[in-house]
Amino acid sequence: MPTHTERVRPTVTDEAIDAVIAAGRTEREDVVRAVQSSTDVAFTWDYERNRVPLAKLYEKAKHSQWNGTSDLPWSTPVDQEAVAGQVDGGTTARRFTALAQADGSPLKSWGTREWTRFAVESQNSTLSQILHGEQGALVCTAKIVETVPWIDAKYYAATQVMDEARHVEVFSRYLDEKLSGHYPINPHLQALLDDIIGDPRWDITYLGMQIMVEGLALAVFGSIHQMTTEPLLKKLLRYVMADEARHVAFGVLGLQEYYAQLSAPELRERQEFAYEAALRLRRRWFQPDVWERMGVDPRPVVRIMLESPPRAEQVFAGMLFSKIVPNCRKLGLLDAGDGWLRARFTELGVIGYEHAVDTGEDYDTFDEVAKDRARSSGEAQPR
Ligand SMILES: [Fe+2]
Ligand SMILES: [Fe+2]
Numbered sequence: 001m002p003t004h005t006e007r008v009r010p011t012v013t014d015e016a017i018d019a020v021i022a023a024g025r026t027e028r029e030d031v032v033r034a035v036q037s038s039t040d041v042a043f044t045w046d047y048e049r050n051r052v053p054l055a056k057l058y059e060k061a062k063h064s065q066w067n068g069t070s071d072l073p074w075s076t077p078v079d080q081e082a083v084a085g086q087v088d089g090g091t092t093a094r095r096f097t098a099l100a101q102a103d104g105s106p107l108k109s110w111g112t113r114e115w116t117r118f119a120v121e122s123q124n125s126t127l128s129q130i131l132h133g134e135q136g137a138l139v140c141t142a143k144i145v146e147t148v149p150w151i152d153a154k155y156y157a158a159t160q161v162m163d164e165a166r167h168v169e170v171f172s173r174y175l176d177e178k179l180s181g182h183y184p185i186n187p188h189l190q191a192l193l194d195d196i197i198g199d200p201r202w203d204i205t206y207l208g209m210q211i212m213v214e215g216l217a218l219a220v221f222g223s224i225h226q227m228t229t230e231p232l233l234k235k236l237l238r239y240v241m242a243d244e245a246r247h248v249a250f251g252v253l254g255l256q257e258y259y260a261q262l263s264a265p266e267l268r269e270r271q272e273f274a275y276e277a278a279l280r281l282r283r284r285w286f287q288p289d290v291w292e293r294m295g296v297d298p299r300p301v302v303r304i305m306l307e308s309p310p311r312a313e314q315v316f317a318g319m320l321f322s323k324i325v326p327n328c329r330k331l332g333l334l335d336a337g338d339g340w341l342r343a344r345f346t347e348l349g350v351i352g353y354e355h356a357v358d359t360g361e362d363y364d365t366f367d368e369v370a371k372d373r374a375r376s377s378g379e380a381q382p383r
Helices: 014-023 052-063 080-101 112-147 151-178 187-198 202-227 231-259 264-286 288-293 298-307 311-319 324-330 340-348 359-366 368-380
Strands: none
Touching: 014 298, 052 151, 052 231, 080 112, 080 298, 112 151, 112 187, 112 202, 112 288, 151 231, 187 202, 187 264, 202 231, 202 264, 202 324, 231 324, 231 368, 264 298, 264 324, 264 340, 288 298, 324 340
């Protein structure tokens, strides 16, 4: 796997800026992408139901299925400028105000019209990447069904395949019917998915998808859900997050057991994988393609962001790790060996999240489907 050690530096070369822009832009979009994978597929003949927490999660998942067609209010009219203004306008303004004021900034002349259009494009881009990430989750979970050697985990993972298909379906429909444009998969996300799918070690699929990608997704969903008042998107996210909380719990349960018996060098490989994945996920957020669609040369924007990252942008980037870091701690990856990953996360400025609240722990309280069913059955039976 290629290594990425680019760091934010006070002085930034033209080459570094070119590299960021080239890496953030998709040159072509093939409809089908084939990725080589040489993983062993595991049959297990003992059918031993001895992993109680996984079995409990499986029962929960069966009860919490929902239907993306009939359980969401698709007839809700959506005013995208208003929605983007809530979801991205506020944060965009906070994240990029300093950028607009910097010397040489091409955004100096921007008024409300431009920022609103940017918020709309930014929302198209963010939801598009979420959609692609969901398809990554669909494919990875199907792979976990094949490769995990425990029957309880195969059962559970099979429910997650259905969950992820539903997520792809509802995000795709929301983009098509309610938003105004698609973006191809970001190359960093594509590279990460390729690494996860191509790796022959079954646990790397868990670590990459269930801990890193899903952890980041939960943080992003949480922040969008908090900011938007659009009822369809809010309910869609509430339902998706309820599923995702189980998915992260599955990753932690599966890997805790396995990592407890790995050697120090084997754990170090996992630490390095987690760190590389973290860097890739973090570097997504330059969005040069969005600036280009706005007719803005992304070079000066990227230069300003690299030279003096806006404080709010740093906080936002850090927030993306609010689920990843505590889960790496639970897996023992922060402190394994000589604490290599703790040192890296400290350098990235995200170690403060190691004890952050983790929704995977209490997926029961996130069960929106059960809550809604209880509510509607209460309404149906007046006392
Ligand atoms: Fe998902
Ligand atoms: Fe998921």
